[in-house]
Amino acid sequence: MLTNESIQQKLTEKFGDQVTGFTESFGMMSFEAPKDLNLKVLQFLYDDEELQFRFLSDLQAVHYPDQIGRELAVVYHLHNLVSNVRLRFKVFTNIQTPDVFSATALFSSANWMERETYDFFGVNFVGHPNLKRILNVDEMDYFPMRKEFPLEDQTRIDKDDEMFGRGGTF
Amino acid sequence: MSDTSTIHHIKLPDGSIEKQTTTLNLGPTHPATHGVFQNILELDGERIISTESTVGYIHRAFEKLAERRPLFQITPITDRLNYCSSPINNMGWHLTCEKLLGIQTPKRVDYLRVIIMELARIADHLICNSIVGVDTGAYTGFLYVMQYRELIYEIYEQICGSRLTTNIGRIGGFERNFTNDAFKKLEKFLDEYPKVLAEFENLFTRNRIFMERTIGAGPISAERALNYGFTGPNLRAAGVDYDVRVHNPYSSYQDFQFEIPVGTTGDCYDRFLVRNQEMWQSISIIKQAYQKVQEFKGADAEVYHADVPEYYLPEKKDVYTKMEALIWHFKIIMGEINIPPGELYFPVEGANGELGFYLISDGGRTPYRLHFRRPCFVYYQAFEELVKGSMLSDAVIVMSSLNLIAGEMDA
Numbered sequence: 001m002l003t004n005e006s007i008q009q010k011l012t013e014k015f016g017d018q019v020t021g022f023t024e025s026f027g028m029m030s031f032e033a034p035k036d037l038n039l040k041v042l043q044f045l046y047d048d049e050e051l052q053f054r055f056l057s058d059l060q061a062v063h064y065p066d067q068i069g070r071e072l073a074v075v076y077h078l079h080n081l082v083s084n085v086r087l088r089f090k091v092f093t094n095i096q097t098p099d100v101f102s103a104t105a106l107f108s109s110a111n112w113m114e115r116e117t118y119d120f121f122g123v124n125f126v127g128h129p130n131l132k133r134i135l136n137v138d139e140m141d142y143f144p145m146r147k148e149f150p151l152e153d154q155t156r157i158d159k160d161d162e163m164f165g166r167g168g169t170f
Numbered sequence: 171m172s173d174t175s176t177i178h179h180i181k182l183p184d185g186s187i188e189k190q191t192t193t194l195n196l197g198p199t200h201p202a203t204h205g206v207f208q209n210i211l212e213l214d215g216e217r218i219i220s221t222e223s224t225v226g227y228i229h230r231a232f233e234k235l236a237e238r239r240p241l242f243q244i245t246p247i248t249d250r251l252n253y254c255s256s257p258i259n260n261m262g263w264h265l266t267c268e269k270l271l272g273i274q275t276p277k278r279v280d281y282l283r284v285i286i287m288e289l290a291r292i293a294d295h296l297i298c299n300s301i302v303g304v305d306t307g308a309y310t311g312f313l314y315v316m317q318y319r320e321l322i323y324e325i326y327e328q329i330c331g332s333r334l335t336t337n338i339g340r341i342g343g344f345e346r347n348f349t350n351d352a353f354k355k356l357e358k359f360l361d362e363y364p365k366v367l368a369e370f371e372n373l374f375t376r377n378r379i380f381m382e383r384t385i386g387a388g389p390i391s392a393e394r395a396l397n398y399g400f401t402g403p404n405l406r407a408a409g410v411d412y413d414v415r416v417h418n419p420y421s422s423y424q425d426f427q428f429e430i431p432v433g434t435t436g437d438c439y440d441r442f443l444v445r446n447q448e449m450w451q452s453i454s455i456i457k458q459a460y461q462k463v464q465e466f467k468g469a470d471a472e473v474y475h476a477d478v479p480e481y482y483l484p485e486k487k488d489v490y491t492k493m494e495a496l497i498w499h500f501k502i503i504m505g506e507i508n509i510p511p512g513e514l515y516f517p518v519e520g521a522n523g524e525l526g527f528y529l530i531s532d533g534g535r536t537p538y539r540l541h542f543r544r545p546c547f548v549y550y551q552a553f554e555e556l557v558k559g560s561m562l563s564d565a566v567i568v569m570s571s572l573n574l575i576a577g578e579m580d581a
Contacts, residue, residue: 025512025513025514026269026270026512026513026514026516028515030513054396055396055399056399057399057515057517057524057526057543058515058526058528058541058543060528060541062530062538062539063539075528077515077526077528077543081396081410081412081417084417084418086515088513088515107397107399108394108397108398108399108551108552109397109398109399109548109549109551111551112547112548112550112551113399113548116547120233133226134225134226135225135226135229135580135581136226136229137226144231144234145233145234151234151235151237151238
């Protein structure tokens, strides 16, 4: 029986204190690893007899501008279809050199998901066969989902951030 | 130079080989794409050598928009993902919010939701399957089942007032109770549709021409399908019995008896059969759910939402007469309710497969990050592998039998 505890135990056995940040929210376990190790961890999760996380449900990034040195998180959602267990795996990278190894060799589905992540966050997936923009136009020279690009026009004064629930005092 | 080189009207540079293949643009506004996306096909005669897909023509920045909207304003965004089955997207979003907010919905609400979601699944599958028919040259089936999609839309109309982009339901339940007309129309649907579906199947399933066109077109093995992130009917056609409704039941799906139909070869014919079978299963689920709904008597039959004043809009007559209701009304409409912090991935079984909502809240009034896992977007990248080496006409059927919805792909 594959439980969150046994997954954590197996991962710490294999990678020691390199895998950190084990948390559980809404039944799904989440952990992180250094970005150099992302493929090793994914491969281990894929190959291990018991773990068998062979289905990549989702791959995307999150931008945390306040975490200096680990601004971008690449989040993998993995699914073991045999035991029906889901797992969330994160790697953090700085925003100056956002290089993360590509998982396309392991999951064909990662191809477009990584292109989408590159398109919106500028994560440079090293080893990706065709890393170019997918939903936005090719001429775009910025990464729109980063938090420094607010949705509203900044020259407008009638749309205060407080009205939209962020940055307010009340 | 010998005489043979003078055959060319245009003199090629020395050492170059004359191009033997044809480049064909299928899309972005080609009738066969049934949506706005482009396939650049490299053809050798009529055989496809390679394809390159371009998506994003109707990208509307939903994820960015969602970062500045309170939860209830995100529901209309989800309508526009897979617009053939908007209610499933709406319900998926409400369920995600309810899980994050810790709202427990009453059983009757769950069953009503199941009815609506399965109706949406039928509407989506019947449009997909009849379009496969149209693309193979059989228009009749399409026109025949279309009147029942109309009936499904009338049921939506009775419940929420709109037809295509439904914005149906609210966080915690429905905006109003189902009317008697809605139930009457549902009964009419349950009474008439099975006969029509049986006839629709008769038209196609053992039709020699249809079989010749679809069997062996765009096949995929179970292993490759999983690797490509296939979900929903397309994965099940390859022989994997993965269904979110069974693996991670939501909205009380565990209370229902139904089967997961699977195929073997993963080709267009199997996808067609799996979708047909799923419609039969959906009809059976709706019947069970309707029976369960009818078992609620008296005051229980009036329950259509959970008691969550922080998120569920009070009734208008209360807003005008009660102070409390007025306060909540303003707080909700102005988006002044903070969402508890948390991180959540919530999948539901959309008509095309696993529709996932990845929601991160930092305690503000809008999501910090919201990502939609759109099944179409994930599996469309397998298109090149599916059609490589097949005929041009197969590419058209593969596209329609994958049920590619541009709205879902481009978000």
